[in-house]
Amino acid sequence: xxxxxxxxxxxxxxxxxxxxxxxxxxxxxxxxxxxxxxxxxxxxxxxxxxxxxxxxxxxxxxxxxxxxxxxxxxxxxxxxxxxxxxxxxxxxxxxxxxxxxxxxxxxxxxxxxxxxxxxxxxxxxxxxxxxxxxxxxxxxxxxxxxxxxxxxxxxxxxxxxxxxxxxxxxxxxxxxxxxxxxxxxxxxxxxxxxxxxxxxxxxxxxxxxxxxxxxxxxxxxxxxxxxxxxxxxxxxxxxxxxxxxxxxxxxxxxxxxxxxxxxxxxxxxxxxxxxxxxxxxxxxxxxxxxxxxxxxxxxxxxxxxxxxxxxxxxxxxxxxxxxxxxxxxxxxxxxxxxxxxxxxxxxxxxxxxxxxxxxxxxxxxxxxxxx
Amino acid sequence: xxxxxxxxxxxxxxxxxxxxxxxxxxxxxxxxxxxxxxxxxxxxxxxxxxxxxxxxxxxxxxxxxxxxxxxxxxxxxxxxxxxxxxxxxxxxxxxxxxxxxxxxxxxxxxxxxxxxxxxxxxxxxxxxxxxxxxxxxxxxxxxxxxxxxxxxxxxxxxxxxxxxxxxxxxxxxxxxxxxxxxxxxxxxxxxxxxxxxxxxxxxxxxxxxxxxxxxxxxxxxxxxxxxxxxxxxxxxxxxxxxxxxxxxxxxxxxxxxxxxxxxxxxxxxxxxxxxxxxxxxxxxxxxxx
Numbered sequence: 001x002x003x004x005x006x007x008x009x010x011x012x013x014x015x016x017x018x019x020x021x022x023x024x025x026x027x028x029x030x031x032x033x034x035x036x037x038x039x040x041x042x043x044x045x046x047x048x049x050x051x052x053x054x055x056x057x058x059x060x061x062x063x064x065x066x067x068x069x070x071x072x073x074x075x076x077x078x079x080x081x082x083x084x085x086x087x088x089x090x091x092x093x094x095x096x097x098x099x100x101x102x103x104x105x106x107x108x109x110x111x112x113x114x115x116x117x118x119x120x121x122x123x124x125x126x127x128x129x130x131x132x133x134x135x136x137x138x139x140x141x142x143x144x145x146x147x148x149x150x151x152x153x154x155x156x157x158x159x160x161x162x163x164x165x166x167x168x169x170x171x172x173x174x175x176x177x178x179x180x181x182x183x184x185x186x187x188x189x190x191x192x193x194x195x196x197x198x199x200x201x202x203x204x205x206x207x208x209x210x211x212x213x214x215x216x217x218x219x220x221x222x223x224x225x226x227x228x229x230x231x232x233x234x235x236x237x238x239x240x241x242x243x244x245x246x247x248x249x250x251x252x253x254x255x256x257x258x259x260x261x262x263x264x265x266x267x268x269x270x271x272x273x274x275x276x277x278x279x280x281x282x283x284x285x286x287x288x289x290x291x292x293x294x295x296x297x298x299x300x301x302x303x304x305x306x307x308x309x310x311x312x313x314x315x316x317x318x319x320x321x322x323x324x325x326x327x328x329x330x331x332x333x334x335x336x337x338x339x340x341x342x343x344x345x346x347x348x349x350x351x352x353x354x355x356x357x358x359x360x361x362x363x364x365x366x367x368x369x370x371x
Numbered sequence: 372x373x374x375x376x377x378x379x380x381x382x383x384x385x386x387x388x389x390x391x392x393x394x395x396x397x398x399x400x401x402x403x404x405x406x407x408x409x410x411x412x413x414x415x416x417x418x419x420x421x422x423x424x425x426x427x428x429x430x431x432x433x434x435x436x437x438x439x440x441x442x443x444x445x446x447x448x449x450x451x452x453x454x455x456x457x458x459x460x461x462x463x464x465x466x467x468x469x470x471x472x473x474x475x476x477x478x479x480x481x482x483x484x485x486x487x488x489x490x491x492x493x494x495x496x497x498x499x500x501x502x503x504x505x506x507x508x509x510x511x512x513x514x515x516x517x518x519x520x521x522x523x524x525x526x527x528x529x530x531x532x533x534x535x536x537x538x539x540x541x542x543x544x545x546x547x548x549x550x551x552x553x554x555x556x557x558x559x560x561x562x563x564x565x566x567x568x569x570x571x572x573x574x575x576x577x578x579x580x581x582x583x584x585x586x587x588x589x590x591x592x593x594x595x596x597x598x599x600x601x602x603x604x605x606x607x608x609x610x611x612x613x614x615x616x617x618x619x620x621x622x623x624x625x626x627x628x629x630x631x632x633x634x635x636x637x638x639x640x641x642x643x644x645x646x647x648x649x650x651x652x653x654x655x656x657x658x659x660x
Contacts, residue, residue, distance in 0.1 A: 060557055080560040081569075093558035097576045106572070107562035154562065 009037035009194030010071035010161035012057065017066030019052055026052045028218040030066070039188050039195045041205040043241070044215030050198045053215070054164050057196065059083045071161060086155030086163040086193075090170045092147040094139040100126070100150050101135035107158040125157035126150075128187060145176045149183075156191060165197045169204065181207050202242050206230075214238050230285070236360045239283040246289060246331040248282040248305075249362065259359055264326035268303040270354040278361035286334035288356040291321060291342060292349045303357075305350045307331065309342050323350050418629030428630035438614065442634065445611040446642075448528055448600070449593035455533040456540040456589045457582060464544035464581070468551075482538045490535060494602045497531040498522065501603065523605030531603045532596055539592060540585035547581025583650040587643065594639060611635055 012034040019027040027049045034040045042050035055061035056068060059080030068076050075083055094103050104125055108118045126132045129149040139147055148168055155163055165184075169177040185208055188195050199205055205212045206226040213223045214237070222229060222238045233239035240247065248268065250261035259280055260269045274280045294306070310330065311322035319341060323331040331350055342348060418428050432438050467478050485493060500506045501521040508518040521527040551574060559569035597612040604610070611631060619628035 058561055060561075079565075080557070081563050081565050083561075084563070085561065087558065087561035089554065089558060091552070091554060093552070093554055095555060095559075095573055106559070106564075110563040110568065158563070 008159070008161060008192045011036045011069075012162065012194065012196070013067070013069040014053070014057075015067040015069070017053070017056060017068060018064045019056065019061060020064045025218050027056070027063075030218070030220055032213055032220060032223065034194060034196065037192050037194055039185075039197065039208060039210045041197045041199060041209040041212045042215060043199060043202060043205040043212050045200055045241075047217075048215035049218040050200075050213075050215045051166060052218075054166050054196065054198050057162075058085055058087050058164050084158070084160050086158070086160040088148070088151050088155045088163070088165040088168045090167040092139070092144070092151045094147055094151055094154070096139050098138075099135065100131065100137050100139070100142070103139070103150060104135075104154045104157050106154065111158060121157055122153075125153040128156070128190070129153045129183070144172050145180060148172070148180070152184075152187070156187070156193070160193065162194045162196065163191075165195065167199055168197075170199075177204070178207075184208060206242075212242075214241060216241075233283065233358060233360065236281060236283065236363045239358060239360060244286045244332045244334075246284045246286070246333075247329070248284070248331075248357075249329065250327070252280050254280075258354075263305065266305050266326070268305060268352075268354065268357075270357040270359055272355075272359055274359040274361070276361065280359045281362045282357040283360050284331075284352055284357050286320065286332045288352055289331060289333040290351045291323065291333055291335060291340075292351055293340075293342075294347060294349055296349075302354045303352050305331075307348060307350050309344055309346045309348060312342060312344060323348060325350065414629040414632050417625050418627075418633050421624075421626030421629075428626045429634070431627060432630050432634060438631070441609055441611050441614055442638070444525075444608070445594060445635070446638070448525060448532070448608070448610060449590050451525075451529045452532045452536060452593045453540075453586050453590045455529060456537055457586060459533065460537060460540035460544050460585065461578075461582070464541050464548050467541075467545050468548045482541050485535070486538060490598055491602075493535060494531055494599050497527070497534070497599075497603055501527050501530070522603060523608070525604070525608045528600045528604045528608045528610075531599045532593055535596075535599060536589045536592055539588045543584040543588065544578065544581040547584070548578050551577045580650075587646075591639060594635060 012032075014030055014032045016029045016031050017027055018025065018029055030049065030053060032040075032053075042053055044050045052061060056063055057070070059075070059078060059082075063076060066076075067074055070083070070085070094100075095106065098106065101122055104122045105118050108121060113121070122135070123132065126135060129152050131146060131149050131153060134142065134146065134150070139150070142150065152168070168184075169180055172180065181204060184195075184197075197205075197208060209226065211223060211225055212229055214221045214229065216237050221235045222233065224232075226242070229238055229242045233242065236247065239245050248261055248263060250263035250268075253260045253262070254273050257273060258269050258271050259273055260267050261280075261282060268282065270282060291309075292304075305325055307323040307325045309321055310324040311320075313320040315334075318334055318336045319339075321333045321335065321342060323333060325331060333350070419426070421428070463478070463482075467475055470478070498505070502508070503518060503520065503522065505522070507521065512518055521530070555573050555577075556566075556569050559573045560566065564572060595612055596610060597616065600608060600610045601613055615628045615631045618624040618631065
């Protein structure tokens, strides 16, 4: 969106939406406010409710209870074809018996747009996705990436105030996916439409989104910018789903302003207390951990845990190590290229500053859902 | 294969062997040549050589108005049978794609069971249903309506033939319909098409190859029908095959019977050639490139 330009996007309000299939709650009281023109990603593992939420907004799935407002109007019960919402599907869903041009013209034909204006708008939409030269081709003559760009043109050609995308890049290879992510970002900027994007790929979510809603088992765990979710996860599930992380579990003891965990005979402390009754665990990001050889001085770090190098991966920009700790768990450490390098099986010490550890309530289901 | 032959094939030697896969079709070709090719050739030759060499049988055929009337009627009845089959088979085949595997099995069995019953038996059961004192007319009269004449009419022939030929329409339609991605209908709706519009602009065009395939099979089979029109029809619904039978078996006019067969065959080819451009759908060609 250009500065000063009025947003053309619609606001979406999901108000405690539930969807039950028999005894199974696909959605369990989902509430979410999406601002006009925002790029919102619904992120979560398969079966977490993100696609169901998208289908509810599109009108493909009805709700068991709750309210759905699009642009301030309750659309529960309104059939999909009356909602005026663009949808891009993972499987492209181009009509194989129509040329690219006729595919993109389809929503305009349905709306009775005149021939001249229709042609102009089809050309504009195809140009926007850089498929202007392909109007006479048939979908079967296009690659997956090209088909998805045509599907995108078809979903925006009728200027919907809201565009839904259901894992649109899921069937494409990595290089193409990364390029199309940038294209989608550009198109979002140019259109100013509200985008709701479903993915299970957290990197994709970080690249694209203004904000991300993390889904787990039919509920939203946390909504925030990528940075907020990475730096300040409020649940163990979010902390583990976004980015690499190390989770330290042990016998917990809190006194006043600090929390200590006892792990296989060693004690680590964080200068913080966790509210509530739940068992606390410590979550650490890879760049907040360091590896030292035993006995080496480690200035500035308050905690040490012995372990052995289980995996060493050279990444070009640095190295990534997996360190097996005495209690059998694994820590992930990213160290800069300038640091020392360590060999497989080497005895090391894992060091970190207690202030960098996030204290989160333990949730054994977080592991089950992620693996 | 002998033991000293090299295990790795050398490309230049094998270059001339590209026709070899076609050798697999040889048994079928031999059978077709024996049971179709040879009799067909005989019929063409006899139509031109009996009682003497010349076109006399064709001159006779086109000279007798009754022959042309029957030829035209044969095509009309076949066209009606085809239309009735499309109308009955389309929703049935669609239902087969929409239900679960168990119900689908029942539906398939319902289509196939008539195949296991002899055509004569099936046609005779239609006689029981359709005759003036038959089940349908009894029910109509019991309900206070006048009886309708079904047996020995073209309507009766069309009903009986459509029932026999229905499976040949349902099966090709089903095989095309089960390949149609129903998610396209959802996409059409998201673009603003109400369900009926989505059907006519997306589903129907995509199912047409199945309609065409079934229609061609049903139409061609109907052209050659003999038993059903003979048992259910009257003198005013005679089809060409009945005339051929009369010429060959009653009058021993093999030449005239042969000429009739050849005329039917050629007319069918001409009609198919005319229909071909309509049936060739653009997107399938595109799919091949």
